[in-house]
Amino acid sequence: MKIGFDNEKYLRMQSEHIRERISQFDNKLYLEFGGKLFDDFHASRVLPGFAPDSKLRMLMQLADQAEIVMAISAADIEKNKVRGDLGITYDSDVLRLIDEFRGKGLYVGSVVITQYSGQHSADNFKRRLENLGIKVYIHYTIPGYPRNVPLIVSDEGYGRNEYIETTRPLVIVTAPGPGSGKMATCLSQLYHEHKRGINAGYAKYETFPIWNLPLKHPVNLAYEAATADLNDINMIDPFHLEAYGITTVNYNRDVEIFPVLNAIFQQIFGESPYKSPTDMGVNMAGNCIIDDDICREASRQEIIRRYYQAVDGIADGTRQEEEAFKIELLMKQEKITVSNRSTVSPALVRSEATKAPAAAMELPNGKIITGKTGDLLGPSAALLLNALKELAGIDHKTHIISPKAIEPISTLKTKYLGSKNPRLHTDEVLIALSTTAAESEDARRALSCLSLLKGCQVHSSVMLTEVDKKMFQKLGCDVTCEPKFE
Numbered sequence: 001m002k003i004g005f006d007n008e009k010y011l012r013m014q015s016e017h018i019r020e021r022i023s024q025f026d027n028k029l030y031l032e033f034g035g036k037l038f039d040d041f042h043a044s045r046v047l048p049g050f051a052p053d054s055k056l057r058m059l060m061q062l063a064d065q066a067e068i069v070m071a072i073s074a075a076d077i078e079k080n081k082v083r084g085d086l087g088i089t090y091d092s093d094v095l096r097l098i099d100e101f102r103g104k105g106l107y108v109g110s111v112v113i114t115q116y117s118g119q120h121s122a123d124n125f126k127r128r129l130e131n132l133g134i135k136v137y138i139h140y141t142i143p144g145y146p147r148n149v150p151l152i153v154s155d156e157g158y159g160r161n162e163y164i165e166t167t168r169p170l171v172i173v174t175a176p177g178p179g180s181g182k183m184a185t186c187l188s189q190l191y192h193e194h195k196r197g198i199n200a201g202y203a204k205y206e207t208f209p210i211w212n213l214p215l216k217h218p219v220n221l222a223y224e225a226a227t228a229d230l231n232d233i234n235m236i237d238p239f240h241l242e243a244y245g246i247t248t249v250n251y252n253r254d255v256e257i258f259p260v261l262n263a264i265f266q267q268i269f270g271e272s273p274y275k276s277p278t279d280m281g282v283n284m285a286g287n288c289i290i291d292d293d294i295c296r297e298a299s300r301q302e303i304i305r306r307y308y309q310a311v312d313g314i315a316d317g318t319r320q321e322e323e324a325f326k327i328e329l330l331m332k333q334e335k336i337t338v339s340n341r342s343t344v345s346p347a348l349v350r351s352e353a354t355k356a357p358a359a360a361m362e363l364p365n366g367k368i369i370t371g372k373t374g375d376l377l378g379p380s381a382a383l384l385l386n387a388l389k390e391l392a393g394i395d396h397k398t399h400i401i402s403p404k405a406i407e408p409i410s411t412l413k414t415k416y417l418g419s420k421n422p423r424l425h426t427d428e429v430l431i432a433l434s435t436t437a438a439e440s441e442d443a444r445r446a447l448s449c450l451s452l453l454k455g456c457q458v459h460s461s462v463m464l465t466e467v468d469k470k471m472f473q474k475l476g477c478d479v480t481c482e483p484k485f486e
Contacts, residue, residue, distance in 0.1 A: 001364070001455050003283075004294030005049035013284040015061040018205075021282055022065070022169050024273075025201030028193060030186040031282070033174040034206035038100060043207050045478065046222045046287065046299040055207075059172065060104060066170040067109040068101055070094050071180045074113050083177055091125050093176035100132070104213035109166055110135035114181030117141045137162040138182065139188060143429050146184075146260050156253035158191035178230070180299035187264055194268050201273065204254075204280045209234045211248045212286040218299035220249060221330050225306035228323040240276035248278040301457075303330055304341045308480035312463055341480065343459035344371055346481070351461035357486050359383040359460040361477070362454060363390060374423070376406045380460065380468040381429040387456070388433075391449035392442070400442045401432050426471040451475055462486040 004452045021426045022029040035043075037055050044050045051057065059066060073081075076090045083093055098108050111129055113122050116138050126136045139161040142152055151157045164185075171189070173182045173432050193200035208223035220234050221423035237250040239258055253276040261280075265272035274280050289295050307327045313319025331337065338344050343360040356373035359380055363369060369390055371383025389396060409432060410422040423431065430450075437443040454476030463481045464472075 001048055002291070002294045003049040004289060004291040004298065005047040006290045007049050007051050007054055010050070010054060010285060010288040011058050011061065013287060014058045014282075017282050017284050018062065018170065018203075019065075021201065021203050026199040027169045028198055028200035029169065029172070030171045030173060030189050030200060032182045032186050032202070032204045033172050034182075034204065035208070037097075037174060040207070041164045042222075042226055042302070043285075045294055045305075046302050047289065048298050049290075050285075055205075056104060059106060062170060063106055065168055066172055067107045067166055067168040068172045068174060069109055069164060069166070069185065070111045071114055071182050071185045071308050072098060072111065073172055073176040073180050074116040076177075076180065077113070077125050078119045078121045079436045081177070090176040090180070095132075097174075097176065107168070108134075109168075109171075110137060110164055112137045112139055112162075112164055112181075112185050114139045114185060115141050134164070137164045139185060146257065146264075149260065149263045149267055153191060153264055158188040158348050159195075161188045161192075163192040164189060177455075186453060187261075187268075189264075191268050199269070202280065203282050205282050207250045207283055207285050208284040209251055211237070211250060211281060211283065213249065213289075215249050218296045218303070218334060218335070221334060222299040222302040222306070223251075225303045225327045225330050228306070228310065229319065237278045238276045240278040243275035248276075250281075254280075254375045258467050273320060300334055300336050301341065303327065303334065304336065304338055305478060305480050307338070308483075311483040312481055315463065315485070341457070341459065343368065343457050344480070347459045347461050357460070357462040359458060361387050361453075362457040363387060364456065376403060376410060376423060376431060378421075378423040378468070379462075380426050380464060380472070381424045383458070384426050384429060385433070385446070387453065388446040388449050391452050392445040394442050394446060398442060400440065400446050401429070401436050405432055407435055425465060425467045427467055430471070450475065 018031065019426045039052050040055060041052050044052045072090055072094050081089065081090045082088065085459060086093065094111060101108050111134055113126060113136065116122055129136045142157045144151060146152065173185050175182050190200050190202055209220040213220055215234055215236060224232060224234055233252045234249055235252055235255060237248045237255060240246060240248045258277045262272045307324065310319055310324035310327055314321055341431050347358050347360035347370065350360065350370040350372055354372045357379045358370060358372045360368055361383055367390065369383065369387045370475060371379045371386050374381050374382055385400065386396065389398065389400060392402060407430055409424060413419040414422050433443055433447055437447050456471055456477045458477045458479045460481040463483050464479065469479060
Protein backbone atom coordinates (compact mmCIF):
# COMPACT_ATOMS: atom_id res chain seq x y z
CA MET A 1 0.00 0.00 0.00
CA LYS A 2 1.23 3.46 -0.87
CA ILE A 3 1.43 5.64 2.22
CA GLY A 4 0.00 9.16 2.24
CA PHE A 5 -0.30 9.77 5.99
CA ASP A 6 2.32 9.90 8.77
CA ASN A 7 0.67 8.05 11.65
CA GLU A 8 3.48 8.50 14.18
CA LYS A 9 3.52 12.26 13.59
CA TYR A 10 -0.23 12.28 14.07
CA LEU A 11 -0.06 10.46 17.42
CA ARG A 12 2.60 12.87 18.63
CA MET A 13 0.91 16.09 17.44
CA GLN A 14 -2.57 15.05 18.55
CA SER A 15 -1.63 14.16 22.12
CA GLU A 16 0.45 17.36 22.48
CA HIS A 17 -2.42 19.49 21.17
CA ILE A 18 -4.91 17.97 23.61
CA ARG A 19 -2.49 18.58 26.50
CA GLU A 20 -2.26 22.23 25.40
CA ARG A 21 -6.05 22.52 25.36
CA ILE A 22 -6.31 21.07 28.90
CA SER A 23 -3.89 23.73 30.14
CA GLN A 24 -6.10 26.53 28.76
CA PHE A 25 -8.73 25.77 31.40
CA ASP A 26 -8.65 24.94 35.13
CA ASN A 27 -6.83 21.69 34.34
CA LYS A 28 -10.21 20.14 33.44
CA LEU A 29 -11.27 19.42 29.88
CA TYR A 30 -14.35 17.56 28.68
CA LEU A 31 -13.50 16.14 25.27
CA GLU A 32 -16.38 14.96 23.11
CA PHE A 33 -15.10 12.05 21.04
CA GLY A 34 -16.80 11.69 17.67
CA GLY A 35 -16.40 8.74 15.30
CA LYS A 36 -14.97 5.36 16.19
CA LEU A 37 -12.23 4.83 18.75
CA PHE A 38 -11.71 1.25 17.53
CA ASP A 39 -11.47 0.04 13.97
CA ASP A 40 -11.72 3.43 12.22
CA PHE A 41 -11.45 1.83 8.79
CA HIS A 42 -12.93 4.81 6.96
CA ALA A 43 -10.02 6.97 8.10
CA SER A 44 -7.48 4.27 7.22
CA ARG A 45 -8.96 3.94 3.72
CA VAL A 46 -9.01 7.65 2.84
CA LEU A 47 -5.73 8.44 4.63
CA PRO A 48 -3.48 5.47 3.72
CA GLY A 49 -1.07 5.05 6.60
CA PHE A 50 -3.63 6.02 9.26
CA ALA A 51 -3.87 3.05 11.64
CA PRO A 52 -7.47 1.99 12.43
CA ASP A 53 -6.68 2.17 16.16
CA SER A 54 -4.86 5.53 16.00
CA LYS A 55 -7.32 7.33 18.28
CA LEU A 56 -7.02 4.59 20.87
CA ARG A 57 -3.22 4.65 20.71
CA MET A 58 -3.28 8.42 21.08
CA LEU A 59 -5.49 8.10 24.15
CA MET A 60 -3.10 5.55 25.63
CA GLN A 61 -0.38 8.21 25.52
CA LEU A 62 -2.66 10.29 27.78
CA ALA A 63 -3.76 7.34 29.94
CA ASP A 64 -2.40 8.82 33.17
CA GLN A 65 -4.44 12.02 32.67
CA ALA A 66 -7.63 10.62 31.12
CA GLU A 67 -10.78 8.94 32.25
CA ILE A 68 -13.66 7.80 30.06
CA VAL A 69 -17.37 8.46 30.50
CA MET A 70 -19.64 6.35 28.30
CA ALA A 71 -22.89 8.03 27.19
CA ILE A 72 -25.94 6.11 26.00
CA SER A 73 -29.42 7.44 25.28
CA ALA A 74 -32.33 5.94 27.20
CA ALA A 75 -34.35 6.19 23.97
CA ASP A 76 -31.77 4.03 22.15
CA ILE A 77 -31.88 1.45 24.95
CA GLU A 78 -35.69 1.41 24.78
CA LYS A 79 -35.83 0.72 21.04
CA ASN A 80 -32.87 -1.72 21.04
CA LYS A 81 -30.91 0.43 18.60
CA VAL A 82 -28.29 -1.63 16.74
CA ARG A 83 -24.82 -0.70 15.48
CA GLY A 84 -24.95 -1.37 11.76
CA ASP A 85 -21.29 -2.37 11.47
CA LEU A 86 -21.30 -4.84 14.37
CA GLY A 87 -24.92 -5.98 14.51
CA ILE A 88 -25.16 -5.56 18.31
CA THR A 89 -27.37 -3.27 20.39
CA TYR A 90 -26.02 -0.03 21.83
CA ASP A 91 -26.33 -1.26 25.43
CA SER A 92 -24.35 -4.41 24.60
CA ASP A 93 -21.76 -2.25 22.84
CA VAL A 94 -21.32 -0.10 25.94
CA LEU A 95 -20.26 -3.22 27.87
CA ARG A 96 -18.01 -4.32 24.99
CA LEU A 97 -16.31 -0.92 24.84
CA ILE A 98 -15.77 -0.80 28.60
CA ASP A 99 -14.02 -4.17 28.42
CA GLU A 100 -11.93 -3.00 25.44
CA PHE A 101 -10.88 0.23 27.19
CA ARG A 102 -9.98 -1.49 30.41
CA GLY A 103 -8.10 -4.15 28.50
CA LYS A 104 -5.90 -1.39 27.07
CA GLY A 105 -5.21 0.08 30.50
CA LEU A 106 -7.61 3.03 30.16
CA TYR A 107 -9.73 4.11 33.12
CA VAL A 108 -13.51 4.03 32.61
CA GLY A 109 -15.04 6.14 35.35
CA SER A 110 -18.75 5.79 34.71
CA VAL A 111 -21.72 5.49 32.35
CA VAL A 112 -24.30 8.26 31.89
CA ILE A 113 -27.79 7.42 30.65
CA THR A 114 -28.98 10.50 28.73
CA GLN A 115 -32.43 11.67 27.58
CA TYR A 116 -34.02 9.76 30.45
CA SER A 117 -37.78 10.05 30.95
CA GLY A 118 -38.63 6.97 33.00
CA GLN A 119 -37.87 4.19 30.46
CA HIS A 120 -38.04 0.79 32.21
CA SER A 121 -35.40 -0.71 29.92
CA ALA A 122 -33.00 2.07 30.97
CA ASP A 123 -33.73 1.28 34.64
CA ASN A 124 -32.93 -2.38 33.99
CA PHE A 125 -29.68 -1.47 32.20
CA LYS A 126 -28.71 0.81 35.10
CA ARG A 127 -29.19 -2.05 37.57
CA ARG A 128 -27.20 -4.38 35.33
CA LEU A 129 -24.26 -1.93 35.21
CA GLU A 130 -24.37 -1.30 38.95
CA ASN A 131 -24.34 -5.05 39.61
CA LEU A 132 -21.10 -5.11 37.60
CA GLY A 133 -19.65 -2.39 39.84
CA ILE A 134 -19.97 0.40 37.27
CA LYS A 135 -21.09 3.88 38.41
CA VAL A 136 -24.18 5.11 36.56
CA TYR A 137 -25.56 8.65 36.33
CA ILE A 138 -28.87 9.90 34.93
CA HIS A 139 -29.36 12.94 32.68
CA TYR A 140 -32.92 13.96 31.87
CA THR A 141 -34.72 15.24 28.80
CA ILE A 142 -35.03 19.04 28.81
CA PRO A 143 -38.11 20.61 27.12
CA GLY A 144 -37.14 22.81 24.19
CA TYR A 145 -33.56 21.46 24.01
CA PRO A 146 -31.31 22.84 22.56
CA ARG A 147 -33.03 26.18 21.81
CA ASN A 148 -34.52 27.11 25.18
CA VAL A 149 -31.22 28.38 26.64
CA PRO A 150 -32.64 30.06 29.79
CA LEU A 151 -34.28 26.77 30.84
CA ILE A 152 -31.32 24.61 29.78
CA VAL A 153 -28.81 26.63 31.81
CA SER A 154 -30.79 26.59 35.03
CA ASP A 155 -31.46 24.40 38.04
CA GLU A 156 -34.45 22.93 36.18
CA GLY A 157 -32.33 22.13 33.12
CA TYR A 158 -28.70 21.04 33.44
CA GLY A 159 -29.03 21.53 37.19
CA ARG A 160 -31.50 18.64 37.37
CA ASN A 161 -28.96 16.23 35.88
CA GLU A 162 -26.83 14.18 38.22
CA TYR A 163 -23.28 15.53 38.51
CA ILE A 164 -20.78 13.00 37.19
CA GLU A 165 -17.93 12.58 39.66
CA THR A 166 -14.60 12.62 37.80
CA THR A 167 -11.05 12.57 39.14
CA ARG A 168 -8.77 13.29 36.18
CA PRO A 169 -8.02 16.42 34.13
CA LEU A 170 -9.10 14.93 30.79
CA VAL A 171 -12.61 13.47 30.61
CA ILE A 172 -13.30 11.61 27.36
CA VAL A 173 -17.03 11.46 26.63
CA THR A 174 -17.70 8.78 24.05
CA ALA A 175 -20.63 6.61 22.98
CA PRO A 176 -21.59 3.56 20.92
CA GLY A 177 -22.98 5.75 18.14
CA PRO A 178 -24.41 9.14 17.08
CA GLY A 179 -27.31 10.75 18.92
CA SER A 180 -26.20 9.39 22.29
CA GLY A 181 -26.01 12.79 24.01
CA LYS A 182 -22.23 13.27 24.21
CA MET A 183 -22.30 17.05 23.70
CA ALA A 184 -25.18 17.57 26.16
CA THR A 185 -23.27 15.51 28.74
CA CYS A 186 -20.20 17.72 28.35
CA LEU A 187 -22.19 20.96 28.59
CA SER A 188 -24.13 19.71 31.62
CA GLN A 189 -20.83 18.98 33.34
CA LEU A 190 -19.52 22.47 32.52
CA TYR A 191 -22.58 23.92 34.26
CA HIS A 192 -22.07 21.78 37.37
CA GLU A 193 -18.30 22.39 37.46
CA HIS A 194 -18.87 26.16 37.22
CA LYS A 195 -21.26 26.02 40.18
CA ARG A 196 -18.44 24.33 42.08
CA GLY A 197 -16.01 27.10 41.15
CA ILE A 198 -14.14 25.13 38.46
CA ASN A 199 -13.68 26.74 35.05
CA ALA A 200 -13.73 23.52 33.05
CA GLY A 201 -13.40 23.49 29.26
CA TYR A 202 -15.03 21.72 26.35
CA ALA A 203 -13.51 20.56 23.06
CA LYS A 204 -14.55 18.31 20.21
CA TYR A 205 -12.42 15.63 18.60
CA GLU A 206 -13.67 14.46 15.21
CA THR A 207 -11.45 13.42 12.33
CA PHE A 208 -13.79 14.52 9.54
CA PRO A 209 -14.31 16.80 7.80
CA ILE A 210 -10.68 17.90 8.03
CA TRP A 211 -10.88 21.59 8.84
CA ASN A 212 -7.63 22.69 7.17
CA LEU A 213 -8.17 20.91 3.84
CA PRO A 214 -10.13 22.60 1.01
CA LEU A 215 -13.90 22.25 1.10
CA LYS A 216 -14.00 20.12 -2.08
CA HIS A 217 -10.91 18.05 -1.29
CA PRO A 218 -11.70 14.35 -2.01
CA VAL A 219 -10.96 13.42 1.63
CA ASN A 220 -13.76 15.76 2.75
CA LEU A 221 -16.05 14.64 -0.08
CA ALA A 222 -15.52 11.03 1.03
CA TYR A 223 -16.80 12.07 4.47
CA GLU A 224 -19.94 13.46 2.82
CA ALA A 225 -20.37 10.15 0.99
CA ALA A 226 -19.92 8.23 4.25
CA THR A 227 -22.61 10.31 5.99
CA ALA A 228 -25.01 10.62 3.05
CA ASP A 229 -27.70 8.91 5.11
CA LEU A 230 -27.37 11.63 7.79
CA ASN A 231 -27.59 14.49 5.27
CA ASP A 232 -24.34 15.98 6.55
CA ILE A 233 -22.98 18.68 4.27
CA ASN A 234 -19.48 20.12 4.46
CA MET A 235 -19.38 23.90 4.46
CA ILE A 236 -17.10 26.84 5.08
CA ASP A 237 -17.20 27.84 8.76
CA PRO A 238 -18.68 31.39 8.49
CA PHE A 239 -17.96 32.19 12.14
CA HIS A 240 -14.26 31.37 11.78
CA LEU A 241 -14.01 33.36 8.55
CA GLU A 242 -15.61 36.39 10.17
CA ALA A 243 -13.55 36.17 13.37
CA TYR A 244 -10.12 35.46 11.85
CA GLY A 245 -10.37 35.98 8.09
CA ILE A 246 -9.27 32.34 7.60
CA THR A 247 -11.20 29.79 5.54
CA THR A 248 -11.82 26.51 7.37
CA VAL A 249 -14.18 23.58 6.81
CA ASN A 250 -16.84 22.23 9.15
CA TYR A 251 -20.19 20.57 8.62
CA ASN A 252 -23.74 21.84 8.70
CA ARG A 253 -24.85 20.47 12.08
CA ASP A 254 -21.92 22.03 13.98
CA VAL A 255 -22.31 25.35 12.16
CA GLU A 256 -26.08 25.44 12.76
CA ILE A 257 -25.81 24.63 16.47
CA PHE A 258 -22.89 27.00 17.22
CA PRO A 259 -25.00 30.10 18.02
CA VAL A 260 -26.91 28.00 20.57
CA LEU A 261 -23.67 26.62 22.03
CA ASN A 262 -22.26 30.12 22.19
CA ALA A 263 -25.33 31.30 24.10
CA ILE A 264 -25.01 28.37 26.52
CA PHE A 265 -21.31 29.14 27.09
CA GLN A 266 -22.16 32.79 27.73
CA GLN A 267 -24.96 31.83 30.12
CA ILE A 268 -22.63 29.56 32.10
CA PHE A 269 -19.37 31.55 32.06
CA GLY A 270 -20.45 35.09 31.18
CA GLU A 271 -18.47 34.83 27.92
CA SER A 272 -17.72 32.14 25.35
CA PRO A 273 -14.19 30.69 25.10
CA TYR A 274 -14.69 30.10 21.36
CA LYS A 275 -15.44 32.28 18.34
CA SER A 276 -16.26 29.47 15.90
CA PRO A 277 -17.08 25.74 15.64
CA THR A 278 -13.56 25.22 14.25
CA ASP A 279 -12.14 26.72 17.46
CA MET A 280 -13.78 23.90 19.44
CA GLY A 281 -12.03 21.16 17.46
CA VAL A 282 -8.65 19.64 18.29
CA ASN A 283 -8.09 17.44 15.21
CA MET A 284 -4.55 17.45 13.78
CA ALA A 285 -5.03 14.91 10.94
CA GLY A 286 -4.73 17.48 8.17
CA ASN A 287 -1.21 18.37 9.32
CA CYS A 288 -0.01 14.78 8.92
CA ILE A 289 -0.79 14.16 5.23
CA ILE A 290 2.55 13.54 3.54
CA ASP A 291 1.35 12.70 0.02
CA ASP A 292 -1.76 14.55 -1.05
CA ASP A 293 -2.15 12.73 -4.37
CA ILE A 294 -2.26 9.32 -2.66
CA CYS A 295 -4.93 10.51 -0.22
CA ARG A 296 -6.96 12.09 -3.02
CA GLU A 297 -7.03 8.87 -5.05
CA ALA A 298 -7.79 6.75 -1.97
CA SER A 299 -10.72 9.05 -1.19
CA ARG A 300 -12.09 8.81 -4.72
CA GLN A 301 -12.06 5.04 -4.38
CA GLU A 302 -13.90 5.35 -1.05
CA ILE A 303 -16.63 7.45 -2.69
CA ILE A 304 -17.17 4.67 -5.26
CA ARG A 305 -17.30 2.05 -2.49
CA ARG A 306 -19.88 4.14 -0.63
CA TYR A 307 -21.93 4.42 -3.81
CA TYR A 308 -22.05 0.63 -4.14
CA GLN A 309 -23.08 0.31 -0.49
CA ALA A 310 -25.93 2.72 -1.16
CA VAL A 311 -27.26 1.01 -4.31
CA ASP A 312 -26.93 -2.42 -2.67
CA GLY A 313 -28.93 -1.03 0.24
CA ILE A 314 -31.65 0.16 -2.13
CA ALA A 315 -31.78 -3.33 -3.65
CA ASP A 316 -32.25 -5.05 -0.28
CA GLY A 317 -34.53 -2.36 1.12
CA THR A 318 -32.24 -1.02 3.85
CA ARG A 319 -31.39 2.37 2.30
CA GLN A 320 -33.11 5.27 0.58
CA GLU A 321 -32.61 6.37 -3.03
CA GLU A 322 -31.66 9.89 -1.88
CA GLU A 323 -28.45 8.50 -0.37
CA ALA A 324 -27.27 7.02 -3.68
CA PHE A 325 -28.34 10.17 -5.55
CA LYS A 326 -26.24 12.35 -3.25
CA ILE A 327 -23.17 10.14 -3.75
CA GLU A 328 -23.73 10.17 -7.53
CA LEU A 329 -23.48 13.96 -7.40
CA LEU A 330 -20.20 13.69 -5.49
CA MET A 331 -18.87 11.29 -8.12
CA LYS A 332 -19.82 13.70 -10.91
CA GLN A 333 -18.13 16.50 -8.99
CA GLU A 334 -14.91 14.44 -8.86
CA LYS A 335 -15.39 13.24 -12.48
CA ILE A 336 -15.30 9.57 -11.50
CA THR A 337 -17.49 6.57 -12.38
CA VAL A 338 -17.66 2.98 -11.15
CA SER A 339 -15.26 2.07 -13.96
CA ASN A 340 -12.54 3.89 -12.00
CA ARG A 341 -12.64 0.96 -9.56
CA SER A 342 -10.12 -1.51 -10.98
CA THR A 343 -12.00 -4.69 -10.05
CA VAL A 344 -15.42 -3.79 -11.49
CA SER A 345 -14.81 -4.44 -15.19
CA PRO A 346 -12.88 -7.74 -14.73
CA ALA A 347 -15.66 -9.15 -12.52
CA LEU A 348 -18.39 -8.18 -14.98
CA VAL A 349 -16.43 -9.44 -18.01
CA ARG A 350 -15.84 -12.83 -16.31
CA SER A 351 -19.50 -13.05 -15.34
CA GLU A 352 -20.61 -12.28 -18.89
CA ALA A 353 -18.20 -14.86 -20.34
CA THR A 354 -19.35 -17.63 -17.97
CA LYS A 355 -23.03 -16.59 -17.80
CA ALA A 356 -22.82 -16.93 -14.01
CA PRO A 357 -21.77 -14.87 -10.98
CA ALA A 358 -18.07 -13.97 -10.81
CA ALA A 359 -15.73 -11.88 -8.67
CA ALA A 360 -12.40 -10.07 -9.06
CA MET A 361 -9.61 -9.03 -6.67
CA GLU A 362 -6.72 -6.61 -7.06
CA LEU A 363 -3.61 -7.98 -5.36
CA PRO A 364 -0.97 -5.81 -3.64
CA ASN A 365 1.18 -5.80 -6.81
CA GLY A 366 -1.75 -4.50 -8.90
CA LYS A 367 -2.51 -7.79 -10.64
CA ILE A 368 -6.20 -8.64 -11.08
CA ILE A 369 -7.37 -12.18 -10.21
CA THR A 370 -10.89 -13.48 -10.92
CA GLY A 371 -13.05 -16.34 -9.67
CA LYS A 372 -16.07 -17.94 -11.34
CA THR A 373 -18.99 -20.06 -10.21
CA GLY A 374 -18.17 -23.78 -10.34
CA ASP A 375 -19.84 -27.04 -9.39
CA LEU A 376 -18.13 -27.15 -5.99
CA LEU A 377 -17.09 -23.55 -5.28
CA GLY A 378 -18.96 -20.26 -5.26
CA PRO A 379 -17.25 -17.33 -7.04
CA SER A 380 -15.96 -15.79 -3.78
CA ALA A 381 -14.44 -19.08 -2.62
CA ALA A 382 -12.88 -19.67 -6.05
CA LEU A 383 -11.52 -16.12 -6.07
CA LEU A 384 -9.97 -16.60 -2.64
CA LEU A 385 -8.19 -19.81 -3.67
CA ASN A 386 -6.99 -18.27 -6.97
CA ALA A 387 -5.60 -15.22 -5.16
CA LEU A 388 -3.77 -17.34 -2.57
CA LYS A 389 -2.26 -19.51 -5.31
CA GLU A 390 -1.02 -16.41 -7.12
CA LEU A 391 0.49 -14.94 -3.95
CA ALA A 392 2.13 -18.27 -3.05
CA GLY A 393 3.56 -18.73 -6.56
CA ILE A 394 1.56 -21.91 -7.16
CA ASP A 395 0.53 -22.78 -10.73
CA HIS A 396 -3.11 -21.92 -11.38
CA LYS A 397 -3.87 -25.45 -12.64
CA THR A 398 -2.69 -27.03 -9.38
CA HIS A 399 -5.43 -28.18 -6.99
CA ILE A 400 -4.41 -27.00 -3.52
CA ILE A 401 -7.58 -28.64 -2.20
CA SER A 402 -8.52 -31.97 -3.68
CA PRO A 403 -12.05 -32.11 -5.13
CA LYS A 404 -12.41 -35.31 -3.09
CA ALA A 405 -11.93 -33.21 0.07
CA ILE A 406 -14.58 -30.71 -1.01
CA GLU A 407 -17.28 -33.21 -2.00
CA PRO A 408 -17.94 -34.52 1.57
CA ILE A 409 -18.44 -30.92 2.79
CA SER A 410 -20.95 -30.31 0.00
CA THR A 411 -22.72 -33.53 0.91
CA LEU A 412 -22.84 -32.48 4.58
CA LYS A 413 -24.41 -29.15 3.60
CA THR A 414 -27.07 -30.53 1.28
CA LYS A 415 -27.90 -33.96 2.66
CA TYR A 416 -27.63 -33.39 6.40
CA LEU A 417 -27.86 -29.61 7.03
CA GLY A 418 -30.66 -28.80 4.61
CA SER A 419 -28.80 -26.36 2.35
CA LYS A 420 -29.87 -26.12 -1.29
CA ASN A 421 -26.47 -24.75 -2.35
CA PRO A 422 -23.73 -27.40 -2.59
CA ARG A 423 -21.01 -24.84 -3.35
CA LEU A 424 -18.55 -23.87 -0.63
CA HIS A 425 -18.52 -20.38 0.83
CA THR A 426 -15.28 -18.60 1.75
CA ASP A 427 -15.31 -19.79 5.38
CA GLU A 428 -15.84 -23.39 4.33
CA VAL A 429 -13.11 -23.34 1.70
CA LEU A 430 -10.64 -21.93 4.25
CA ILE A 431 -11.48 -24.75 6.66
CA ALA A 432 -10.92 -27.25 3.85
CA LEU A 433 -7.61 -25.55 3.00
CA SER A 434 -6.54 -25.67 6.66
CA THR A 435 -7.21 -29.40 6.98
CA THR A 436 -5.40 -30.06 3.68
CA ALA A 437 -2.39 -28.08 4.95
CA ALA A 438 -1.67 -30.83 7.45
CA GLU A 439 -0.40 -32.98 4.58
CA SER A 440 0.14 -30.58 1.66
CA GLU A 441 3.05 -28.15 1.30
CA ASP A 442 1.17 -26.18 -1.38
CA ALA A 443 -1.82 -25.75 0.95
CA ARG A 444 0.51 -24.60 3.76
CA ARG A 445 2.14 -22.02 1.47
CA ALA A 446 -1.24 -20.76 0.29
CA LEU A 447 -2.56 -20.50 3.84
CA SER A 448 0.50 -18.51 4.93
CA CYS A 449 -0.42 -15.81 2.37
CA LEU A 450 -3.78 -14.93 3.96
CA SER A 451 -2.33 -11.87 5.70
CA LEU A 452 -1.28 -10.46 2.30
CA LEU A 453 -4.94 -10.03 1.36
CA LYS A 454 -5.31 -7.11 3.78
CA GLY A 455 -6.19 -3.97 1.84
CA CYS A 456 -7.00 -5.85 -1.38
CA GLN A 457 -9.96 -4.64 -3.43
CA VAL A 458 -12.77 -7.06 -4.31
CA HIS A 459 -15.80 -6.68 -6.57
CA SER A 460 -18.60 -9.20 -7.13
CA SER A 461 -21.04 -9.31 -10.03
CA VAL A 462 -23.81 -10.18 -7.52
CA MET A 463 -24.55 -9.29 -3.92
CA LEU A 464 -22.56 -11.47 -1.54
CA THR A 465 -23.99 -13.64 1.21
CA GLU A 466 -23.42 -12.38 4.76
CA VAL A 467 -20.95 -15.24 5.29
CA ASP A 468 -18.74 -14.22 2.36
CA LYS A 469 -19.05 -10.51 3.15
CA LYS A 470 -17.96 -10.98 6.76
CA MET A 471 -15.09 -13.26 5.77
CA PHE A 472 -13.67 -10.67 3.38
CA GLN A 473 -14.03 -8.08 6.15
CA LYS A 474 -12.08 -10.30 8.55
CA LEU A 475 -9.36 -10.67 5.93
CA GLY A 476 -9.19 -6.87 5.57
CA CYS A 477 -10.47 -6.76 1.97
CA ASP A 478 -12.60 -3.85 0.75
CA VAL A 479 -15.64 -5.33 -1.01
CA THR A 480 -18.20 -3.91 -3.40
CA CYS A 481 -21.03 -5.71 -5.22
CA GLU A 482 -23.36 -5.08 -8.12
CA PRO A 483 -26.92 -4.49 -6.81
CA LYS A 484 -28.14 -7.84 -8.12
CA PHE A 485 -29.30 -10.92 -6.24
CA GLU A 486 -27.75 -14.23 -7.28
